[in-house]
Amino acid sequence: MANIELDIWRGEWGLASIDLECLKVLTYMKFIGVPVKVRESNNPFFTPKGRLPVMRDGRTVLTNFEEVVEHLKSLHYNTDVHLNSKEAAEASAFTQYLRDKLYPAYQYAWWVDEKNYNDVTRPTFAKCLRIPFNFFYPSRYQNAAKEMIDALYGEHTDLREIEKTIYSEAEKCLKTLSDRLGESEYFFGNRPSSFDAIVFAYLAPLVKAPFPNGTLSNHVKGTANLARFVARINQKNFRHVTDEYNKQNAKKQSTGSQSDREAANFPNQTRNKILAALFAAIAMTGYAVANGMFQELKDFEHSRDYNEMFENEEEDN
Incomplete structure (x- = not known):
């Protein structure tokens, strides 16, 4: 045949x-x-x-x-x-x-x-x-x-x-x-x-x-x-067809579940990153205060303001 x-x-x-x-x-x-x-x-x-x-x-x-x-x-x-x-x-x-x-x-x-x-x-x-x-x-x-x-x-x-x-x-x-x-x-x-x-x-x-x-x-x-x-x-x-479909479907669902988990964890991940950044900022701020950096910056700002004011007065004169 x-x-x-x-x-x-x-x-x-x-x-x-x-x-x-x-x-x-x-x-x-x-x-x-x-x-x-x-x-x-x-x-x-x-x-x-x-x-x-x-x-x-x-x-x-x-x-x-x-x-x-x-x-x-x-x-x-x-x-x-x-x-x-x-x-x-x-x-x-x-x-x-x-x-x-x-x-x-x-x-x-x-x-x-x-x-x-x-x-x-x-x-x-x-x-x-x-x-x-x-x-x-x-x-x-x-x-x-x-x-x-x-x-x-x-x-x-x-x-x-x-x-x-x-x-x-x-x-x-x-x-x-x-x-x-x-x-x-x-x-x-x-x-x-x-x-x-x-x-x-x-x-x-x-x-x-x-x-x-x-x-x-x-x-x-x-x-x-x-x-x-x-x-x-x-x-x-057609068991081989059914089995292959079920296998592929399970794989898609698994991938989808992983994506869902990642999506569900996204707010938590974002929150953790924000908290970590805030904690780092607070720590750096504390360190800066402890070392008088703010005072130095404040003095610098004041001196800059005074200089600008003096320059303006000189220009007025």
Whole structure:
């Protein structure tokens, strides 16, 4: 088998990738254990369709999840072999259900909500890109998301009404997912399927991204079995990513704590320096008085004043 290469958006917040589609492919490959060389890309401009992920296997170049799954099946890598026909049909129906109900809300939270976009989405994606592409691609993706929302709900519909509707539909979808999962480790038996990779790719970024407007994210986090599902898959398949993130985060917190301590000690340090200077000044003053220096200076000042006065009188004369 030729060496498989996968170009993806880089990770953040303990995620292997910040992108939904990249995370689908990467998680599926982890499930089936296919040897793959993963590269974090900083420029989708030269990809076949101007987007990521891109999987290369010799001359075969694939750019979406479904194509990747079918290609890997042809290489006898298939995580769905344990599904019976009923389960396969159910997984397919659920996948379309997610596309219809959860995907619009996902896009809204990431790209349409202005606060989330300005504070989290745009700077996160811009950090992944080279100049000048970091100015181009985030706004391009935002425009595409807005066009999709306009197509679904009407261009002139009140955005607040759209948000209310879109999140309501998404929450119903998440409730259905939660009921289907129950207390099981995966959605179909005790082995992961391609559907588990899809669900994880949807939910993990919502759980991890620090959105200021976290309506959808908070609903995922508040659904206990879905939150455990995300944590479990992340730990089993991307533990090295999580560990590295936790390590770096702890280092930042330690550096921050040291800076905070220094900042907290700054008033004390300043006070000590001032007291030391005052003490030195008092000591020098005492020494000066003891040695009659003040008296000499006083006499000198008086003599200078007298001389100036005499000079003035002479000038008057």
